[in-house]
Amino acid sequence: MADQFPVAKIIANFNGRVSIDSEVTDMACVVVKPIDLVELCLFLRDNPAFKFNFMTDIGGVDFFPNLPRFQLVYHLYSIDFGWRLRIKCPLEDPPKAPTITEIWTTANWHEREAYDMYGIVFEDHPDLRRIYMWQDFEGWPMRRDFPLRGYKDKYNPFGEEKPGADQDPIGDIL
Amino acid sequence: MTDVNIIDQSDDESGQSREVLMNLGPQHPSTHGVLRLLLQMDGEIVKRIEPHIGLLHRGTEKLCENFTYTQIFPLTDRLDYLCQPSNNLGYALAVEALLGIKAPERAQYIRVMMAELSRISGHLLITGALPMDLGAMTTLLYTMRDREMIMDIMEMISGARMHTSYCRVGGVREDLPEGCLERILEFCNIFEHRIADYESLVGNNRVFLARVENVGNITGEDAIALGLSGPCLRASGIDWDIRRDAPYEIYDQLDFKVIVRTDGDCYDRWKCRVDEMRESLKMVRQCIAQMRPGPFLIDDPKIAFPVNKDLLAHSMEAHIHHFKLAAEGFKVPKGEVYTAIEAPKGELGFYIISDGTEKPFRVKIRAPSFVNLQALTRRTTNMKYLADVIAMIGSLDPVMKEVDK
Numbered sequence: 001m002a003d004q005f006p007v008a009k010i011i012a013n014f015n016g017r018v019s020i021d022s023e024v025t026d027m028a029c030v031v032v033k034p035i036d037l038v039e040l041c042l043f044l045r046d047n048p049a050f051k052f053n054f055m056t057d058i059g060g061v062d063f064f065p066n067l068p069r070f071q072l073v074y075h076l077y078s079i080d081f082g083w084r085l086r087i088k089c090p091l092e093d094p095p096k097a098p099t100i101t102e103i104w105t106t107a108n109w110h111e112r113e114a115y116d117m118y119g120i121v122f123e124d125h126p127d128l129r130r131i132y133m134w135q136d137f138e139g140w141p142m143r144r145d146f147p148l149r150g151y152k153d154k155y156n157p158f159g160e161e162k163p164g165a166d167q168d169p170i171g172d173i174l
Numbered sequence: 175m176t177d178v179n180i181i182d183q184s185d186d187e188s189g190q191s192r193e194v195l196m197n198l199g200p201q202h203p204s205t206h207g208v209l210r211l212l213l214q215m216d217g218e219i220v221k222r223i224e225p226h227i228g229l230l231h232r233g234t235e236k237l238c239e240n241f242t243y244t245q246i247f248p249l250t251d252r253l254d255y256l257c258q259p260s261n262n263l264g265y266a267l268a269v270e271a272l273l274g275i276k277a278p279e280r281a282q283y284i285r286v287m288m289a290e291l292s293r294i295s296g297h298l299l300i301t302g303a304l305p306m307d308l309g310a311m312t313t314l315l316y317t318m319r320d321r322e323m324i325m326d327i328m329e330m331i332s333g334a335r336m337h338t339s340y341c342r343v344g345g346v347r348e349d350l351p352e353g354c355l356e357r358i359l360e361f362c363n364i365f366e367h368r369i370a371d372y373e374s375l376v377g378n379n380r381v382f383l384a385r386v387e388n389v390g391n392i393t394g395e396d397a398i399a400l401g402l403s404g405p406c407l408r409a410s411g412i413d414w415d416i417r418r419d420a421p422y423e424i425y426d427q428l429d430f431k432v433i434v435r436t437d438g439d440c441y442d443r444w445k446c447r448v449d450e451m452r453e454s455l456k457m458v459r460q461c462i463a464q465m466r467p468g469p470f471l472i473d474d475p476k477i478a479f480p481v482n483k484d485l486l487a488h489s490m491e492a493h494i495h496h497f498k499l500a501a502e503g504f505k506v507p508k509g510e511v512y513t514a515i516e517a518p519k520g521e522l523g524f525y526i527i528s529d530g531t532e533k534p535f536r537v538k539i540r541a542p543s544f545v546n547l548q549a550l551t552r553r554t555t556n557m558k559y560l561a562d563v564i565a566m567i568g569s570l571d572p573v574m575k576e577v578d579k
Contacts, residue, residue: 026271026511053398056514057523059538073525073538075512079398079414086512106401109548117235132228132578141236148240 005083009049014040021088029086034097037089041103044076044085052076052085055100058110060118064144070095070120091120099125117142192216200229204307204564207574211550211563218559223550230578238537242503243269243343246537251337253541254576256296257518259288259328262341264515267422268524269343271511273477280468281345282423287461288331288340289515290454291358294365295324296518297405297447297454304444304568305376308385308561313376320368323361330354343504344472355462362455369451377445386440390566391556392549393438400552401545404520405446406570410438416516428460439556440569447571477504503532519543519571543576 007028011018017036021029032040044052056075063069070091077084091097099122100107111122112131119140122128130137139146152159193216200210208229214222234253238246250261263285270276277285302317325335330351332338340347376382392402397410407414415432417425433449435442471478475495485492508530514523520542529535549570550563557566 024510026513055401056521057512057525057538057540059525059536061527061536075523075525075540079412082419084512104401105396105399105552106545106548108551109544130228132231134228141233144239148236 005081005085006049010040010044013043021086024086027084027086029088031088031090034089034091037087038098038100038103040087041074041100045103050078050083051080052078052083054079055104055106055110056084058107058114060095060114060120060142062118062142062144069093070118072097072114072120074100095120096123097121098123101126116140119143193221198563200226205567205574206303206572209547209567209572209574209577213560213563215560220558220560220563223563225547225550227544227547227574227577230574232579234579235537235539238534240533242532243506243534244503246534247339247341248337251339252575253539253579254296254517254519254522254543254573255336256299256573257289257292258336258338259285259292259340260515260517261522262339263289263423264513264517264522265524266341266343267515268511268513268526269506271513272506272509272526272528273343274507275344275472275474275477277345277423277472278469279424280349280465281470281472283461283465284346284350284470285341286423286425286428287358287458287465288328288338290457290461291324291327293454293518294451294458295321297451298324300568300571301372301444301448301451304386304440304565304571305379305382307564307568308382310376310379310382313372316368316375317372320365323364327354327358327361330357342471342478344474344478345470347471349470355465358458359462362459366455369448369455373448377448383441385561386444386565386569388437389440389556389562390569391437391439392552396552397438397549400549402520402549403542403545404516404518405433405450406443406520406546406549408433409435409442409446411436416514416521420514422513422515424461424464427464428457430457440565443569443571475499505530505532506534514540517542519573519576520546539579541576541579543572543574544579546570547572547577 005028007020010030018040019031021031044050054077056077059073061071061073068090072089072091074087089097097120099111109131111125114120115122115128116130116132117140129135147160150156150159151162193214196213196215198211198213199205200208210226212224213220234249237249246265247262250265251258253261298317298321302314306314328338329335331354332340392410394411397407397412411434413432413434418432430453433446435446471481475492479496479499480492486496506528508528510527512523512525514521522542523540525538526534527536547570550566557563
């Protein structure tokens with residue numbers, strides 16, 4: 001189904017600001033800069049030739065130590081046509097992206113998740129708080145430089161030593 | 175402490191307030207696990223709902239990045255713990271798409287049959303649990319009795335009642351045991367009549383209907399904007415089912431109806447699931463009728479253990495493959511893939527990025543319960559009272575383990 005999807009039309013409309021990621025084979029995939037993201041999403045949702053009305057998923061990716069370090073991956077679906085589309089949005093460090101909650105309500109929690117896990121800040125998000133971790137939690141757990149078992153503290157004696165932290169954890173544990 | 179500051183309770187300078195901030199959960203029978211809600215209440219009227227999730231967060235996605243591809247199967251079991259075979263299937267399909275392989279036909283039939291059985295099992299729970307949340311205890315006891323039969327079948331096939339981990343990349347772990355299909359047919363014959371029992375037990379109950387009909391209506395437009403999927407979306411009149419519209423495995427060989435209802439209220443979501451059980455039963459029967467003997471696991475020593483265990487005693491090569499596979503796992507070519515299946519709760523998607531090693535670089539799980547639960551935050555006129563919120567939670571059917579990942 002994805003092969004009939006007119007990607008070229010998007011490219012033409014955006015005039016060089018959107019490009020195709022040809023390495024992706026499972027569905028159509030476009031790459032966009034954060035500044036054009038909202039415009040692209042609105043175009044895809046409202047244009048009767050696409051009708052990408054269903055926002056499936058938003059996920060952050062951390063390519064540490066490669067650059068650009070972060071990437072947001074959006075999956076869209078068009079219920080009318082049965083097409084799927086992936087939008088990639090590479091982000092610099094520290095990562096910042098525009099919110100698309102105005103376009104799809106469902107993006108709210110997805111963006112909160114990406115913020116919680118990767119520290120990606122969504123500008124103008126109505127309620128940008130951590131969603132899984134508690135509010136006082138420090139660090140971004142899904143980043144690749146965050147240790148699997150977390151950092152060592154009073155409640156987590158098997159965690160890794162925090163870089164630059166006080167090298168006397170025994171007092172902390174006892 | 176931070177939570178309390180979010181909703182300001184005082185109306186005026188005197189600090190007096192009509193509205194009360196109330197906490198519901200996390201340990202509350204009708205929150206289906208550990209869902210915590212902060213409710214801003216004006217008497218019995220709910221002004222605002224703020225779900226707090228994450229109490230069951232295990233970091234599944236982070237763990238996936240540190241496990242080999244085969245080791246991730248048990249993690250997927252623990253997403254929606256009512257319907258494990260579906261989760262296994264969704265993940266297996268994603269890895270198979272990356273590898274460019276397909277499971278043998280018999281394996282596909284077995285997987286689909288298991289997935290549909292587990293759909294019945296998941297829907298059975300909510301068929302009984304929603305009335306129970308609303309005060310009708312009886313139904314749950316009966317539906318649990320039938321769920322027990324499915325659990326027994328699961329145990330017979332995989333050895334485990336709940337966390338089956340039965341799928342493998344390229345097929346299933348073992349062939350079906352002897353007498354298994356007869357047992358499933360027996361279940362089908364018994365269960366066929368019982369669906370009607372449940373419908374007559376609560377479906378026509380005056381109190382139950384008063385609590386769920388015209389409560390928590392979601393229009394089709396809203397449902398799409400909220401990203402609802404599965405029965406929650408179809409109850410709102412959107413005719414979309416991945417099994418029919420983008421068939422995976424052998425769903426294109428099966429004849430089934432997609433249940434669509436129009437009102438989008440709590441009753442429709444409940445009824446949609448009850449009717450889906452009938453369709454699932456039909457599919458299970460068709461799978462059994464169409465299933466042919468044949469291989470149940472792909473014949474590729476680099477990906478799957480040998481089916482013929484005697485081979486290990488005679489062939490040095492098989493032995494080496496077995497050792498490498500058990501010790502290191504298999505390498506998956508570089509690339510990325512998103513596959514979606516119609517899990518009982520909605521669209522379950524796995525987005526996997528592979529960097530060419532034995533462990534995935536990134537696994538993003540699109541958990542349907544997580545997305546569906548967000549519908550609770552929506553302001554609606556048909557969800558006025560606290561009692562309606564309880565009906566709404568039940569009808570959205572969230573599984574907290576899947577919500578929190």
